[in-house]
Amino acid sequence: MENVEILKNNTSEVVTLEESKDLFSGNREAYIGFEPSGLPHIAILIYVNKINELVKLGFRVKVLLADWHARVNDKLGGDINLIRESGERLRKSMLYAGLNQDVQFIWATDLVANPDYWELLLQIAKNSSLLRIRRALPIMGRTEEDADKDFSKYIYPLMQVTDVFYLNSDLALGGTDQRHAYMLARDIAEKMGRKKPVLLEMPLISSLKGKGRMDDFKKMSKSDPESALFLTDTDNDIRRKIKNAFCPMGIVENNPVIDIMKYLIFPYYAREIEIKRSESHGGPYTIHSFRELESKYLNSEVHPMDLKKALTEILINVILPISNKLNSD
Incomplete structure (x- = not known):
């Protein structure tokens, strides 16, 4: 199987497939972020296997344990200690599932401790608009009304874009529900004259209960x-x-x-x-x-x-x- 076919294997979409053809020479960085928010479910296994494929293709993969993001998103009551425990459980579960030992885990806490992170976030904010940020809010399962009551919610999409740029990512891996954030990253990268990350969208697994009355699709949820x-x-x-x-x-x-x-x-x-x-x-x-x-x-x-x-x-x-x-x- 050719490199591009391996990259595309079991994905929902590659944005863009043509750009991905340039990712197989030199040292390439890949990124995925997880918000620690409870017990890990079997969708994690899809990512473990895809990450292992990326490592075999020569990517240096970083897994961000997004504890600050989970706090902004009020996960586990916003208790940073519980969030950190959840993140550590996630890290162990991925390793126990066979994740390649060369994969690097990084805590968001360590990123935000560097002033350069916030300098980059400000640059990103100056190249976006409130309307564009509002469109990205579904990545965290929130509505515009939620963000209007808690302004920190508007910072979340900016942090996710900052993560991609700060970690110098050539490729961003995530579920189809993260598309808005990564497309925002691609748009802002073009405005800032930065490299646009290739987006690798992975499929979501339906809830074991099936779809809701008003929903066409309902994914597995840690909260249920x-x-x-x-x-x-x-x-x-x-x-x-x-x-x-x-x-x-x-x-x-x-x-x-x-x-x-x-x-x-x-x-x-x-x-x-x-x-x-x-x-x-x-x-x-x-x-x-x-x-x-x-x-x-x-x-x-x-x-x-x-x-x-x-x-x-x-x-x-x-x-x-x-x-x-x-x-x-």
Whole structure:
């Protein structure tokens, strides 16, 4: 597989794919930031594997543990000690999941201690507008009304852009929900005459509960324990959550069981899956790719309960070794 194809693998979008072709010579820096805000869930595994791919491609990857950002965003009650504990748990979970040891972890606390960080933030602010900052607020799950009541919320997008520039990032990695911040970074970089970071957008996994009444899509959330599979979950937790997961027959869109297969299992943990079906219902069979699974599921050739059973066994093998270490720390 060529470098560009590896880079693009399992992403939602690369902005831009053409620019990414220039990233494979010399020393290149990649960045991703995580806001410590609770227990890590299985979406972290997507990032662990993508980061490992970037390291193999020659990138020097920095993971920002964004404790100051979490405080601005009122996560864990804004208690910096709880936020730091959460960040340390996240760091351990990524390492236990097999993150390359060459990846560097950085705390936002250490960045903001340098006056140069705030000088850069001021330059960024002078090259943006309030309207443009307002458009970026969804990255933190906040509305304009939230920010109007607490002005620190407006600083958050500026900090995220500053992180990208301060760490000299050639590539910024994040979920599709972070697009506004990184597109803001690209716009401001052009105004300031800086290099524009390539954006690597990663997919989000649907909530185990399915979409809300008014929502087209609802992602796994740390604030709703039954909506997500945590890396601290036990065998019984995994079995219960997958058994109860939203998984309508013949529908793949916003289907969390299908999402986990598509974005996590087939790309990184299994080249094929075995569907253990009773002989009275046709007997067991093997699915060799996600494309095959998607086709069969759309045609209602795979029963949701059979698929859930297959996924459960795989997830137990993936999550429990991590969970056992985290829960024994």
